[in-house]
Amino acid sequence: MLSAEFFKEVEEVILKLKALKENETVIVTHDDADGLSSGAILKEALKRNSFEVKVIFLEKIFPEVVRDLHSKYNLIFYTDIGSAHTDLISSLNLKNSLTIILDHHNASNGEGNNVYDLNLEKHGYKGETDFSGATITYLFAKQLNSRNEDLIYLALVGSKEIPEGFLSINKDLLSEAERKGYIRKKGSDYLITKLNVSLGEMFSSLQILGSVGYYSQGPEIGIKAAISGIDPSVEEKIKILESERKKANKKLISALSRGSLEKLNKIQWFNASKFFKGMGTKVLGTFCSYLSYQTHIIDQDKYIVGIMDMPNEIPGWGKLEKEYCKISARAPKKLQELIKSNKSIPVDDLLIKSVSSHGFADGHDFAASAIVTKGSETEVIKKMDSL
């Protein structure tokens, strides 16, 4: 059972929201399936409360985007993103706009200036296993108005990103949704009753729309599909995106096996810009993970590093001041063992140290990513190899 303390905290924030008497807001959300599910829940809930809502999809927190949004809006939401950067968000919240973060990533200190992070990690739950961005967003929406209960299935769609399955809070939501008829068992999955789509199908559709379709309205289409279902035109869009990605992956794999993978002492790297043109940069990380299993191409004891140029545009927001590249890094199996036994440095540490002033990085022991200014990438690669 969720603690009364958590609900009290949510209630306090909702009172502030109501006292604000604002009817225009922006939601900043992550561009993956959990982020799209969270965005869909909150957008729908706020629309039902007569808000005019804009949604911005981000893969990472760009300070210039945060600064700009906080200068324009009096009410700002972050879903499935933001917890790790409350200090940055607070410091850029110059108008003291009411800012509500609904996330499950590791919480950081630095709340203040009217910024509230309702992360359940502060109440003893784990964001890795017990709840997703969509879970916490749903709990907020339901507390805002109990009629938002019908959005419960989206908490489960977003939570599909957790490999361990539905545990803890999610397990409770799963049985509640089934008991109330919002979902029903179908084989090893559940069907979303009103949309006639399974949780798994909705999850993978949103994943493709958000990542591959990032620069071609994929996330907006995904949010709509999350609420009203996957119609034939959406299905067609997903099919096209999937086949484009498949083609790109195949071409890149064959280029790498013909020698385009540059091998240094500790790093093996490649540039994927021309292969993934027009797709969201998340496809690079997915590809790097896949590559880490292609033992006929890679060295098992070297970090895998992929680079691609990013269009200097955030859809729905505008042009970024600078040009950036995305860097994704992965550890193959053998290197993972070396990291576990402290003989090699974790991938996120390596990337964060190498990126330094050229951009920003985050991640985990075996997988990490960064955004760096264009032109600095060779220096970052060299630094990584030397570290």
Ligand SMILES: [Mn+2]
């Ligand atoms: Mn998430």
